[in-house]
Amino acid sequence: MQTNKAAKTYSAINFSDKFGLFSEQWLPKVVAELNDYQFKIARLEGDFIWHDHPDTDEAFIVIDGELRIDFRDGFVRLKAGEMFVVPKGVEHKPSAEREVKLMLIEPRGVLNTGREGGERTAQNDVWI
Amino acid sequence: MQTNKAAKTYSAINFSDKFGLFSEQWLPKVVAELNDYQFKIARLEGDFIWHDHPDTDEAFIVIDGELRIDFRDGFVRLKAGEMFVVPKGVEHKPSAEREVKLMLIEPRGVLNTGREGGERTAQNDVWI
Numbered sequence: 001m002q003t004n005k006a007a008k009t010y011s012a013i014n015f016s017d018k019f020g021l022f023s024e025q026w027l028p029k030v031v032a033e034l035n036d037y038q039f040k041i042a043r044l045e046g047d048f049i050w051h052d053h054p055d056t057d058e059a060f061i062v063i064d065g066e067l068r069i070d071f072r073d074g075f076v077r078l079k080a081g082e083m084f085v086v087p088k089g090v091e092h093k094p095s096a097e098r099e100v101k102l103m104l105i106e107p108r109g110v111l112n113t114g115r116e117g118g119e120r121t122a123q124n125d126v127w128i
Numbered sequence: 129m130q131t132n133k134a135a136k137t138y139s140a141i142n143f144s145d146k147f148g149l150f151s152e153q154w155l156p157k158v159v160a161e162l163n164d165y166q167f168k169i170a171r172l173e174g175d176f177i178w179h180d181h182p183d184t185d186e187a188f189i190v191i192d193g194e195l196r197i198d199f200r201d202g203f204v205r206l207k208a209g210e211m212f213v214v215p216k217g218v219e220h221k222p223s224a225e226r227e228v229k230l231m232l233i234e235p236r237g238v239l240n241t242g243r244e245g246g247e248r249t250a251q252n253d254v255w256i
Contacts (some may be wrong), residue, residue, distance in 0.1 A: 004190075006199050007202040007203060008202030009202060009204070010199070010203065010204035011201065011204065012207070012212050013208060013211045014207075014210050015210070015212060016209055031211075033213065034165075034185045034186075034187045034213050034234075035184055037165065037233075038188070039211070051237060052248075056163055057161075057162045058162075059162045059167070063209070071136075072194065073136050074136025074138055075135060075136075075137065075138065076138035076139065077140065078140045079145045080220050081142060081191070082142050083140065083141045083143075083159075083167070084140050085160050085161065085162050104163075107163070
């Protein structure tokens with residue numbers, strides 16, 4: 001048995017470093033997986049479309065900037081260091097006046113446009 | 129149909145506000161749920177025990193301070209704005225030289241000491 005083997009240094013996932021690797025908006029990138037869930041980061045600016053996810057809740061954590069999420073009966077504003085979980089089946093429309101950097105947590109395979117589809121649908125499962 | 133009904137303002141979950149509500153260490157508090165997963169915040173300082181979670185991965189996101197997680201073959205250091213996912217079944221020992229504030233994401237029902245148990249086991253499913 002090798003008792004003096006050097007300890008491996010594992011690398012953390014650094015959000016700032018990951019955001020430095022891309023500039024495009026509305027295209028979530030996977031940075032980690034937890035069982036069958038994915039952590040995705042994205043840059044958003046302007047208005048997204050109304051959509052819902054019929055089979056899953058969706059968590060938003062803002063890392064930098066401010067996000068607004070409209071619902072049919074109201075809205076929530078999220079700043080850096082804040083999160084919100086949109087319940088499954090609830091229609092929502094994310095928007096940001098200026099670019100916001102955020103993290104999404106949801107099951108693998110969930111599309112950004114939910115069951116709405118259309119031209120704003122981003123390629124899924126893109127890692128960075 | 130009531131067309132002039134005021135829009136509801138939903139509240140974001142603010143991590144700093146939530147940490148202001150407790151000071152005890154090593155006792156994770158649930159702040160949100162996503163399907164059958166929970167987001168828990170905790171203050172850690174000093175050494176925890178070696179343990180593993182045989183049925184699930186476990187995500188750590190550091191919010192303030194620095195966390196070290198030792199594995200049997202190495203370690204990782206996490207600062208604010210960094211995350212790491214410990215794979216299921218992998219023995220690990222979290223520690224922090226000074227108090228670290230972090231978030232854990234894992235399925236509802238997971239105990240902090242995994243299958244190790246013992247006196248460091250915190251009450252589960254405590255919301256704040």
